[in-house]
Amino acid sequence: MTEMRDATTSDVTESGAGAETPRLRISGVGRDFHTRNGVTHAVSGIDLSIQRGEFVALIGRSGCGKTTVLRMVGGLLQPTAGTMEVDGKSLWRDGRVDSSAVTKLGVVFQEANLFPWFSVLDNIALPLKLRGVGKKERRARAGELAELVGLTGFEQSYPRELSGGMRQRAAIARALSTEPELLLMDEPFGALDALTRERMNLELQRIVLDTSSTVVFVTHDIQEAVFLADRVVQMTPRPGRINKILPVDFPKPRDVELQTTPEFNEIVRALRHELDEEE
Numbered sequence: 001m002t003e004m005r006d007a008t009t010s011d012v013t014e015s016g017a018g019a020e021t022p023r024l025r026i027s028g029v030g031r032d033f034h035t036r037n038g039v040t041h042a043v044s045g046i047d048l049s050i051q052r053g054e055f056v057a058l059i060g061r062s063g064c065g066k067t068t069v070l071r072m073v074g075g076l077l078q079p080t081a082g083t084m085e086v087d088g089k090s091l092w093r094d095g096r097v098d099s100s101a102v103t104k105l106g107v108v109f110q111e112a113n114l115f116p117w118f119s120v121l122d123n124i125a126l127p128l129k130l131r132g133v134g135k136k137e138r139r140a141r142a143g144e145l146a147e148l149v150g151l152t153g154f155e156q157s158y159p160r161e162l163s164g165g166m167r168q169r170a171a172i173a174r175a176l177s178t179e180p181e182l183l184l185m186d187e188p189f190g191a192l193d194a195l196t197r198e199r200m201n202l203e204l205q206r207i208v209l210d211t212s213s214t215v216v217f218v219t220h221d222i223q224e225a226v227f228l229a230d231r232v233v234q235m236t237p238r239p240g241r242i243n244k245i246l247p248v249d250f251p252k253p254r255d256v257e258l259q260t261t262p263e264f265n266e267i268v269r270a271l272r273h274e275l276d277e278e279e
């Protein structure tokens with residue numbers, strides 16, 4: 001039987017005595033938005049610790065604050081309450097984001113946000129260029145990543161010449177180029193067709209295992225969350241809070257066949273049931 005844990009108790013063991021410093025620690029984090037119509041409490045009281053090498057998926061209904069959490073972790077949005085630490089160091093201090101923490105992050109959002117005047121290869125290589133990696137090395141690395149995401153033959157194309165899914169794959173390759181310690185992904189495969197999405201899931205799993213990356217992955221797709229994650233965090237809206245945290249203990253690497261097993265589908269059903277309960 002699948003065991004769901006209440007969010008309130010989930011962090012106790014992780015932050016207990018002797019535990020290693022988590023890659024990411026979110027404590028009591030909230031974010032309000034002041035609009036013409038009043039205040040929106042987008043998220044409130046978020047507590048979550050993520051260990052090195054852990055893959056955590058955030059799921060929940062539209063508007064429950066998943067993107068808001070990811071943007072705060074990514075240093076793009078300041079929390080109005082609580083603290084965030086990357087490797088034990090505050091991400092935000094005196095209203096400013098710690099630039100040394102941000103360099104550890106790789107970010108892939110819903111839109112690819114490629115530079116239109118750069119080729120695919122130059123887009124993928126850009127973070128390496130900004131870090132001073134030599135031209136030959138960064139082009140070789142970008143070429144490998146282009147192959148990895150299925151863009152071989154399109155290295156010299158410009159973003160406008162690619163489909164939406166191909167642009168997104170280039171954005172993923174770009175985020176992976178620096179082998180980030182914390183990879184933040186917001187529905188990165190939402191625009192891809194089902195087969196490409198499945199392939200990207202397998203490739204992402206392999207890359208994450210190879211690089212021991214820590215990942216926070218937002219998705220609407222429960223199956224995708226359970227396939228990829230070590231823990232699935234389910235949020236509820238108004239204000240956005242963590243409702244449940246579900247460990248997924250299948251060994252890795254996982255094969256697509258896993259998705260046909262009763263054990264896998266029991267976890268998917270349990271999460272779907274939680275989401276249905278909200279209605």
Ligand SMILES: Nc1ncnc2c1ncn2[C@@H]1O[C@H](COP(=O)(O)OP(=O)(O)OP(=O)(O)O)[C@@H](O)[C@H]1O
Nearest residue numbers: 033035040042061062063064065066067068069240
């Ligand atoms: N810049 C903003 N200004 C005002 N309200 C905002 C802003 N950004 C988000 N919100 C509000 O905060 C809440 C959470 O939004 P958020 O985009 O984080 O949800 P989400 O779970 O990522 O949704 P989706 O699954 O649709 O992407 C929503 O009520 C949204 O309207």
